[in-house]
Every structure is written in C-alpha cells, then in structure tokens.
Amino acid sequence: MDAINNKTVNERTLRQMEFKFQKLNLALEKIDESEFGNCRRCGNAIQEGRLMLIPENTLCIHCAS
Ligand SMILES: [Zn+2]
16 A cells, blocks of 8 residues: 555656656757846846746746736
8 A cells, every 4th residue: 555655656746847847948948049037028137046946937026926
C-alpha cells in the first residue's frame, strides 16, 4: 500500500516538474527574442529578481499586481 501511495506522489511530482519544465522552456525560447526581460504590457524592464524567481514571467511587478 505504501508503495502505491509513493508511486502516486512521485507521479504527481513528476507532472508538476514537467509543467514547470515546459514553462521554463518557453522562457528560454524568449531569451532569443529582444523583448525578453521586458514587460509584455508596458514594455518596461522586469526586475531581475522577479525574473530569477519566475523566469516565465512576462509582466512587470506593476502590471502583474
Ligand atoms: Zn508592465
């Protein structure tokens, strides 16, 4: 029973990791584009700390809030 529970937890974690990985890949694709690091709505630079925390972010802290 424990083994089944562990398997369920592992699969859920794996799916979450895959989802995160896809979003990171999207962010990586944008690095090649000139607008990476700039807010998609207002065009201002997104704070570096914010990008590090959420690399797939496309809005600055003002537009996201
Ligand atoms: Zn903005």
